[in-house]
Amino acid sequence: MSTVLRFQPALGDWITHNLDAGAPSAGLVDAMVGQGMSARAAQAIVDAFVAARQQGTAPPLDQVALPDDEPARPIVPRARLAPGHRIAAADRVVTVQARGHDPVWAALGPVLDADECRALIDMARPRLRPSTLVDPASGRDVVSRQRSSWGMFFRPGENALVARLDRRLSALMNLPLENGEGLQLLHYPAGAGSEPHHDYLAPTNAANRASVARSGQRVSTLVTYLNDVPAGGQTVFPQLGLAFSPVQGHACYFEYGDGRGGVDPRCLHASTPVEEGEKWVVTKWMRERRFVSAGEAADG
Ligand SMILES: O=C(O)CCC(=O)C(=O)O
Ligand SMILES: [Fe+2]
Numbered sequence: 609m610s611t612v613l614r615f616q617p618a619l620g621d622w623i624t625h626n627l628d629a630g631a632p633s634a635g636l637v638d639a640m641v642g643q644g645m646s647a648r649a650a651q652a653i654v655d656a657f658v659a660a661r662q663q664g665t666a667p668p669l670d671q672v673a674l675p676d677d678e679p680a681r682p683i684v685p686r687a688r689l690a691p692g693h694r695i696a697a698a699d700r701v702v703t704v705q706a707r708g709h710d711p712v713w714a715a716l717g718p719v720l721d722a723d724e725c726r727a728l729i730d731m732a733r734p735r736l737r738p739s740t741l742v743d744p745a746s747g748r749d750v751v752s753r754q755r756s757s758w759g760m761f762f763r764p765g766e767n768a769l770v771a772r773l774d775r776r777l778s779a780l781m782n783l784p785l786e787n788g789e790g791l792q793l794l795h796y797p798a799g800a801g802s803e804p805h806h807d808y809l810a811p812t813n814a815a816n817r818a819s820v821a822r823s824g825q826r827v828s829t830l831v832t833y834l835n836d837v838p839a840g841g842q843t844v845f846p847q848l849g850l851a852f853s854p855v856q857g858h859a860c861y862f863e864y865g866d867g868r869g870g871v872d873p874r875c876l877h878a879s880t881p882v883e884e885g886e887k888w889v890v891t892k893w894m895r896e897r898r899f900v901s902a903g904e905a906a907d908g
Contacts, residue, residue, distance in 0.1 A: 610673040613649055617670050623657045624667060630698045630779035633658050633690075649674060661696035687712040688782045688828060688863055697780035699772065705858075708848070711872050712863040715852060716830075719780065719859045720773070720890075725834040727769055729888050732793040735760040739794065756800040757879075762791045764899070777892045781828055781861070786898040789826075792891045793834075796841060801881035804846060807893060808864060808871040815902070820869075822905055824896025827865025829875075832890050833858055840883030847874045854887055867896055 619640075626636055633654050640650035652674050660667040689695070689712060695702045703717030720728075736758040765771040770791060778785040796802075808826045809816040831843055833854040843852040843860045852860040864875040879887070 610675045612671050613652060613674040614671045615653055619653070620657070620667060620669065623654060627657060627661065627696070627779075628698065630775045630785055632688075632782045632784060634782075635784065658690060658696075659692075662690065662692040662694050664694070664701070689714055689780075689861060690782060695780060698776045698778075700776055702780055708850075711848070711874055713845070713848070713850065713875075714861040716780070716859040716861055718857040719776070719830070719832050720834070720857045722856060724769065724773065725856055725888075728773075728791075728793060728890055729795075729834055731762075731767075731769075732760050732795070736793075736795055756796070757802065758795045758797075760793050761789075762793070764788060764790045766790075773890075774892075777830055778894075781830055781892065781894050783828070783894045784898075787823075787895045789893045789895065789899050790901075792893070794887075794889050794891065796879060796882050796887040796889075798882050798884070798886060800879075800887075801841070802879040804876050804878040806864070806871070806873065806876055818905075819902065822900040823898065824867075825865050825869050825871060826893045827867060827896055828861070828863040828894045830892045831860045832892075833860075834888035834890060835886070837882060837887045838884040840881050841885075841887040842880045843877055844880055845875065845877045847876055851880075854889070865896065869896070 623636055627633070636654050637647065637650045640653070641647050652672050653668075656672040657667045687709065689704075689707070693704050695704060695716075697719070700719070702719055705715040705717055707714040737760060739757045739759040762770045765774055773791065774788055775785060777791075778788050781788075807829045809820050811817050811820065831852075833856060835854070836856050837854040841854045843854070844850065845862075862875050862877075864872040866872075
């Protein structure tokens, strides 16, 4: 049994507009509840719009079916990543090739096209520096002995391509655009890799503690491969028995933060050494709240 739940077409336009802009569905439900709608009705309407996007069908015009007997689905599902085989991510539909639930991970089909991959590499090349790590004791940046790669950061939205990708990846990762750190680009020459590490910030030094105080903990990561690596260069998760192959435009996604400062150490990962060719990746890290860089905080 289900009852028909009617809504104003203008509400549908508002939902479509916000989903296009990369707003997370949970935020839309919250806003509708804030306007006085029941959580169950708001969730059912937003779910119908999200499902239509994933299935490539037209969204409902002014009504959805509200099941009578079943309890409403939880407002915030455990995985941030949307369900289904195909995820609408702003200007692109991304295919889920494989996924796991505990912890949440996914192998995602083309996230970037070949032109976007090449453009990112070209923009990054003159700005690459030896990768640094925050020294756990001093909190200072030190050239890594662990990670024999080269890296650079784009500022959030620093040009049209980066802004478009920031929006796409925020929609895909289902968190607000402002929670995203600037894209990090890494280049691994032949023989380079990275040692097992966690992406969340350990509170072992003042810089990490200050960063977490400003923006909350990191909660999820998307590593997108910018080129095909003929051999080696996989992203491996030793505790999960997982290895992602670097294929141009495809991505490795994983979640480890509960949104309240808690983190899941099982998401330990590494890059195996590049055996043939070279490896280029771009990484998006998401925070619990709006990302405020140390520089922005210092500028007041
Ligand atoms: O290069 C990879 O495969 C992993 C990159 C990574 O772990 C990171 O950027 O934190
Ligand atoms: Fe990492």
